[in-house]
Amino acid sequence: MRGVSRRGALAGSLAGGLAGGLAAAFGAGVAQAKERPFRAVTGTERPRRPNVLFILADDLGWADLGCYGSRNIRTPYLDALAGGGVRFTNGYSAAPMCSPTRFALYTGRYPGRLPGGLEEPISMPNKQNGIPPEHPTLASLLKGAGYTTAMFGKWHCGFLPWFSPVKSGWDTFFGNLGGAIDYYSKISARRVVDLYEGEVPTESLEYYTETVSERAAGFVRAHHDGPWLLNLNFTAPHWPWEAPGDVDVSKELTARVQAGEQGVLQHGDGGSLDTYRRMVEAMDSGVGKVLKALAETGQENDTLVVFASDNGGERWSYMWPLSGSKSQLNEGGIRVPTIVRWPAALRSRQVSDVPVVTQDWTATILEAAGVAPAESHPLDGHSLIAYLLDGAQAPEHDLFWRTKQAHALRRGRWKYLRNNGDESLHDLHTDPRERADLARRQPEILNRLRARWEEIDKDLLPYPGGSTPAPTAPARDAQ
Template sequence: MSQNPSPNIIFILADDLGWADLGVYGQTDFATPHLDALAAQGVRFTQAYSNSAVCSATRFALITGRYQYHLRGGLEEPLVRTAHKYGLPPEHPTLPSLLRDAGYETALIGKWHLGSLPTFGPLKSGYQHFFGNYGGAIDYFTHKPGVGEAVPRDLYEGEVPVERVGYYTQLLANEASSWIGQRSADKPFFLSLHFTAPHWPWVGPEDEAVSRGLTDLFHYDGGNLQTYGRMVQSLDAAVGQVLQALEQQGLSENTIVVFSSDNGGERFAKTWPFTGQKTELLEGGIRVPTLLRWPARLRPQVSEQVTISMDWLPTLLAAAGVAPDPAYPPDGENILPVLEGQAPVHPRQLYWRYKAQRQRAVRDGDWKYLKINDNEFLFDVALDTLERANLKHQHPEVIERLRAQWLAWSAQFHPITDEVMTHGVTPDIQADRYAPERATRERI
């Protein structure tokens, strides 16, 4: 099909959003009308995964189209205390750099979290405009950074610190809406809109007093379901504002809009019918709500195709008529033929590893192999979404095959060494570090 004119692309990424935190995925405690409408107008995925159960590792995979373990920074999971040393190498081709070189105008508005200045940054990796935070967490009102940042606030325009007043989710929506209206009309654009919502601290748009009273950004003793709901609703409204700006410019028809999350939900998220959460390779830690709208080429549909974060580079490049860099072939897959009905839904082989509890996972067809410490599990995730029925004794040949596949796959990448195991652990992971073991004990 003709690629003339080239589509615009907006990739919207939420932070720690749970599988069922949108109405269209099962949320009943609060409404998400704008994202539900986006789902009705496009593709809603039922088997979409993140490349990791934590933030920066997934972002390495998303921007490169490859397993994050090709790069040393992708092992940190998450990239915190070593962000000055292990980031996204500026020489590595990326989704924005490949689109930029093909004539796209590129921007990142929101969270970067792929290495710190002066060595790393979005302007060094293909984005021509940047407004947002370099680190992993930012307070919603004071814009103070998270652990490991030596700056009074983590808010930048390009590589220059700036000050803004307001709730961060809304600031990002305003910036993105403005950028869409001011872009070069003679060029297609690629906008990465990476929100920090609904990542902690647990602060809603009316909670400025709470924000300014915080002494610990991790906010262990704060938050509740109602505050979390307001955070997600603010995210939903922000997405609606950006989509309205797109409509006002007359660009909706030939603009690809993708919405997803960097990993599964945190403590207040809804993940039913899955168990597990962020930092766990149970389905609740890696299955993410994912939507895609492109009226010019794709009919509204619900897709059962298994997909993962690193698929977006080859998929969006194909939509734009741009080839990947042959020296860095994607590990992800172009799923456009499936969505257009030119190819049937097909099984995938996907792999994960996570240093906490030395977790391993394989998704091969409907089979899932999971290892937590020394405990191994085999699930049919199509039938057993809760991952309760361990079938390893009924199908020993399957678990042996998947175990061998994982070992062969893992041997291709940087190993998770003792040095890696002692870096990048943040208090939120420590707080939840025993959750996989609790889940394990329930099944033994």
């Protein structure tokens, strides 16, 4: 185990006990009741470079965790993770869909800088649609600095033979290459089993959430001398709607896929609030296994853990008070639960309202590890290290999004939104539900945010076939 700095001793003592103890101590209401505004531990030396565990949920809604307000889903381990670190109330995914957000996380750049990042999401094998093996990634950069790298779970950044995690810097990979698979059979919408060990097809009939959690926990136990990067990418709670034990549901859906029926895995004729609850709770239990492995191997203090979702929730998610959902640029489609814990550096039971987005975590992790980004591929994310460790102001930068149908940009409290050409302006401090359109009342702010969006967009690849219509006349006439 690496040495513990004075900062680590202080913050570690504040962080509390082991994962299991924290889970008991911090329930939904209790964690929030004890939270305090974020404040960095200043005046001490920087901690050593950490292990990095990045846990990514799939289609998890804004309020699907106890620490974010869920009343029906019990998530003691994720609540404990929040209780042991910092819970962000303005955490965002880089896109409202799977693949683009993953592009942003792995490259630290806007999804629109690569052709594959324009796919929303990647659904079929294509030599254009993926992260090129020569492109620097979080894994390749850390690997070059001596980190052992592993990914368990969903990749969704391109298919073989052109793309895979092991081509992009991960030493170890076990998981699915595409977007969705059956939780037991691992069949995909393409009627093939989408499960790989490295780049070799493999099989497993166990419940997928449990399997990738056990793999991740095993990796932690086997690599207790660090440093390492571990990406744990759940497919939970993405459809199909199968909780642990729903073997008969899996058999039915698998048979329908194999018979050639289209759209089966979207599972529009299945699911329930209770099934969804059990799926999220299974993911939470899996997180608990990995946190337990960290604690029992003495690595908890020196491991930077980040938890987030690749986009907002879908049909069974709880998003109140946000509007919109997955695939939309309303808050419900992009604002996601975001938790950070690093006992050697951060106090426990804190909450931050600083707006952060996926690619900011890439920049943050690289700086924490003392690794410079590639000069040939400058990052679009902004590191939070000075804010988290030194008490500096959080980096002030505009958060930018685009899809084929919509555009958005957030600056401070203001959000510019354009859906199919219709513009609106929202004050997210007073109206996170985005119901009051202030475009006519604040035309100067609208125009500035629109101009900034267009400035960023000019540097990105255009969508094939064009994008959204130009803004409608009333918004421009607001000048």
